[in-house]
Amino acid sequence: MWNPKEIKLKYGSLDFSSAGMGVVDAKKIYLDEWQFCNSVGHVEVDEDALIQFYVCPHCGYTNCEPGNWLSLRRSGDFVFFIPAFEDLEEDESDFAEYSPPYEVEKRGAFYLDRMQYDQLKRYMGMLPRQEDLPTLSKREVSLLVQWEAPFQVLGNFPNGMGLEQQDYLVVDGGEDKDVLETLKDALSHFYSSRNPADTPIEVENKSTILLGAYDFAKWSPISIVGGRVFLRLEPAFCFET
Template sequence: MFHEVEKITSEPRTFDFLDSGQGKIETNQINVDGVCLINNLYRFSFEPDSFQTILCECCGFSGCAPGSWACLRRLENYVVLVPAIEAIIEHELPDEYMPPEILTKLGPLKITAGIYKHLRTLVSELPPFEEIPVMSALDAMGVQKLAIPGRALGELKSPVEIRREVFIAASDGDLHDLLEQYESVLTEVESGDKTLFVSIPDKVIEFHLDLPGFPTWTGLGFKDGRALLTTPIT
């Protein structure tokens, strides 16, 4: 479900903003496992709710170019970079807040404490680990919609729609009943309930998907008998 970050590097970038009356700007670009995460460190601005990682290459200002929005969350001992799902859901133009290419290419990112410490030496605006918001059920839904094979929960910017024909078996219990519970939880989360998430459930349901390679999916868990979203981190 998550791509574990192995290497973070910085390289110099020069932007020519003459057309917007700013001249040339010397800055740095931050790469994660060879893919650009932040293209203009000089203008990068962190916000706890969500932030834009790839800024407009014509003016360098946040919010000018569409897309490339994400958020940092804490999940167990990891920092995770996930879609800005709340902004996508609430905004009249959801395409403005779609995730950056690095998330669509590699998947949601999980970052160990050591690597995150290194990232903070390169990006001073990032907060210490303990100040990062904890993962919510809404964040988990965004992770799942982005990461699940075959877009089996629907498009990120669209209402949840489980492609039931893709789910062919479950590890524990009746498939139809489990899908009903899964869809019910997702619908409640989409409607605003951010509490329906557990990082370490008592039981995780493993769904088998009828897709190339026959992947499995573990997005539903149970804690004290209650169905909840889960995003296994290890």
């Protein structure tokens, strides 16, 4: 997961001439250099905090064009902007309809701390208060681990979840077989539960797994400390199983 360094409000316009509305003023939100929202005034929020932040540039209506949807979830002092997993799973045949922005497909989900979210809410008054957002569920944590796993080694969402058959070498944090079995069990437990995930904590120890089929790329999805097991979302979010 990643965290933007800057949240900027810029003023511009959108040409809705094709919809008979001419050129309209538009407030735009940038996260670093990425145009995250193209027209604040046209954003709508549903009861589950599902939001299309980049609306149709030709008419401004939500759901006119597919894609650019995110679900907002809270956990601890953070707000997570994640793919709309539930909506994507409901209609696997039309994945593009509720797909996330390209930036999230490319870089992964992102998060804001409390101060950052307060700043974004000042720019986008329709956003729910942080305490009113749905809590990140255990299932969503497991799906985020899958979404951000390198080379889709946990399968390609939404086509189920399973550890790809290849050579794995655990170089830190436990024995190969034990760590891999513990990871499978933890993912299965989280994937089957829609209960809220515990508040994430920072855990320094982590199991580093090398992926043999991909030039031994490093992956650290789990921490095992004194019998306690945590699923990890980088850089440092650890959820106890």
